[in-house]
Amino acid sequence: xxxxxxxxxxxxxxxxxxxxxxxxxxxxxxxxxxxxxxxxxxxxxxxxxxxxxxxxxxxxxxxxxxxxxxxxxxxxxxxxxxxxxxxxxxxxxxxxxxxxxxxxxxxxxxxxxxxxxxxxxxxxxxxxxxxxxxxxxxxxxxxxxxxxxxxxxxxxxxxxxxxxxxxxxxxxxxxxxxxxxxxxxxxxxxxxxxxxxxxxxxxxxxxxxxxxxxxxxxxxxxxxxxxxxxxxxxxxxxxxxxxxxxxxxxxxxxxxxxxxxxxxxxxxxxxxxxxxxxxxxxxxxxxxxxxxxxxxxxxxxxxxxxxxxxxxxxxxxxxxxxxxxxxxxxxxxxxxxxxxxxxxxxxxxxxxxxxxxxxxxxxxxxxxxxxxxxxxxxxxxxxxxxxxxxxxxxxxxxxxxxxxxxxxxxx
Numbered sequence: 360x361x362x363x364x365x366x367x368x369x370x371x372x373x374x375x376x377x378x379x380x381x382x383x384x385x386x387x388x389x390x391x392x393x394x395x396x397x398x399x400x401x402x403x404x405x406x407x408x409x410x411x412x413x414x415x416x417x418x419x420x421x422x423x424x425x426x427x428x429x430x431x432x433x434x435x436x437x438x439x440x441x442x443x444x445x446x447x448x449x450x451x452x453x454x455x456x457x458x459x460x461x462x463x464x465x466x467x468x469x470x471x472x473x474x475x476x477x478x479x480x481x482x483x484x485x486x487x488x489x490x491x492x493x494x495x496x497x498x499x500x501x502x503x504x505x506x507x508x509x510x511x512x513x514x515x516x517x518x519x520x521x522x523x524x525x526x527x528x529x530x531x532x533x534x535x536x537x538x539x540x541x542x543x544x545x546x547x548x549x550x551x552x553x554x555x556x557x558x559x560x561x562x563x564x565x566x567x568x569x570x571x572x573x574x575x576x577x578x579x580x581x582x583x584x585x586x587x588x589x590x591x592x593x594x595x596x597x598x599x600x601x602x603x604x605x606x607x608x609x610x611x612x613x614x615x616x617x618x619x620x621x622x623x624x625x626x627x628x629x630x631x632x633x634x635x636x637x638x639x640x641x642x643x644x645x646x647x648x649x650x651x652x653x654x655x656x657x658x659x660x661x662x663x664x665x666x667x668x669x670x671x672x673x674x675x676x677x678x679x680x681x682x683x684x685x686x687x688x689x690x691x692x693x694x695x696x697x698x699x700x701x702x703x704x705x706x707x708x709x710x711x712x713x714x715x716x717x718x719x720x721x722x723x724x725x726x727x728x729x730x731x732x733x734x735x736x737x738x739x740x741x742x743x744x745x746x747x748x749x750x751x752x753x754x755x756x757x758x759x760x761x762x763x764x765x766x767x768x769x770x
Contacts, residue, residue, distance in 0.1 A: 366481060367490065369539040370474045371497040373437065376532035377470035378498040380444055380525050382505030382610070384463065385580070386603050387513055387521070389587030395453050403728025406580050407721050408457045412464025414717040420469050421710025429473045429480075429706060430542050436469020437533035441526045448522035466529075472713060476706040479697035480543060485625060488694035492621025495689055499617065499682070502610030510603030559761065560770075561699055561708070564633070564692065565715045566757045570750030571637055571688075572719030577727045577743035578644045578681065582606065585647070585736055586674055595651070595670055605674050612682035613689075621690030629691035630758060630770035634751055636688025641747030643680045648737030650674050695770070719746075 392402055424432055443462035450456045475494065482490035512521050586595050587602040624632045656669035696712045697705060723746075727739045758767060 363481065365539050366541060367478065367493075369535045370478050371494055372535055373433065373470060373474045373532045374494055375497040375501040376437070376528045377440065377467055377474075378501035379505045379528060380440060380463065381467060382502045382606065383509040383521060383525055384447065384460075385583060386505060386509045386599065386606055387518070388583060389602060390513065390599060391450070391456060392584075395450075395456060397453065399732040400725065400728045401453065402584070402731075403725040405456065405460065406576075406724035408460040409464040409467075410576075410717060410721040410724070412461040413468040414714070414721060416465050416468035417472065417710050417713045417717070420472050421707045421713075424473050424476055424706030424710075428542050429477050430536060430540050432469060433473040433477070433540075434533045434537050436466050436473065437529050437536065440466030440470060440529045441533070444522045444526040444529065448519045448526075450518070468713070472706060472709055475693065476709050477540065477543065479693075479705050479709070482697075484698075487697050488621035488624045488629065488690045489618060490621075491693045491697065492617040492619070492690040495617045495621075495686075495693075496614045499610040499614030503607040503614070507600075507603045507607045510599040513599055558699055561696065561711060563754070563757050563761055564695060565711075567633060567637060567750045567754030568692070568712070568715045569719060570746050570753060571640075572716040573723045574637075574641060574644060574719075574743045574747035574750065575685075576720040576723040577739050577746070578640075578647070580724055581727060581731075581736065581739045581743075582609075582647070582674070582678055582681075585740075586671070595674070597671065601667070601671060605671070605678050608675050609678040609682035609685075612679045613686045614682075616683055616686035617690055620687050621694070624691040624694060628768055628770050629695050630754075630767050632691035633688050633695075634755055634758075634767060636684050636686070636691075637747055637751035637754065639684035639687065640681060641744045641749075641751065643677055643684060644740050644744035644747060647674070647677050647740040647744075650677065 388405065391397070391405070397405060420432065420436075439462060443459050443466055446455070446459040446462065450459055475491070478490055478494050479487060509521055512524075583602045583606055586597050586605050587599070620632060650673035651670045653669040653673050656672075693709075693712075696708045699708050723743075727742070730738050730742060755767065758770070762770070
């Protein structure tokens, strides 16, 4: 295997491992909610604790990644993740869960930001979105394994075995990065965040991204809650295996589409894909609460999963469509930030990208928990869908006004 391919492969494995951990906890979140007796705002806090930790790590990690060794920092982030998943194995209280979530958040911030910066730096200009699409495909593959595998393994063995295996995988990823990824030579002095925060192209992207963060934070986090929590809380009350299957289908469609769409955006420009993907995501999110209306169309008994109705089939289809919509947007969006940051502070560019996401990802789950308790779970999806559509419309307006009427096809 060529040296560059070995480096990319190690970074892809790193992304797989980090996403595997994230999706495992997300899949088991309904089980933690029931086991720890969490309701309403506490459910939102379970999500917000992770996002607060991820937010706190963005600026220092972005600055340090441009100034020092991205490889060394990435290894450290992976080892923090190992500690987090060891703690998840023995959680018995709400406080213990929150501590593990905070450590998980720090680890995810470093693993995601620094591995993506290394991929963006290594990739050629005319193949960057395609390489990022492949990188994201490994994230989606981990989502499939994490959701289906974690659900089945938890049903058979419980929390300890699941998280023991996960901690081992993260440790192996840290070793692979240390052995096979070359230390990057890029050293950026000063504080590149300031320059990127005022960059016109990045400001245009953030007009979309800040609102889209609300949509994804609500929809992606509440899909497993909607499928898994009790009917008394407005959910479908299905077990972990069904929750895992619903989550896995979104990752599967996303995984298949990302490299292809990334290659298209390398050839045809990127802004159009951001706009179309964001708008499609909003429309599908608005349809999610209507899944129970088709419950009677299908009624099957499936081994391990139990009774499966049309509502589950609808949830599977809709979450698959969400995966396609997000695959249209994501590699193009990431490549635009990489284009701006290459040679000028790529970790900081991606840091700005992550930072813009955080207000929505931190506050939206708390709002979602309140909306769920006050108005019902369906209104969480309505709020998320409208946020995505508003973000796409704002992006189109700012792009046309600031960069010209043809910018949607030219970017």
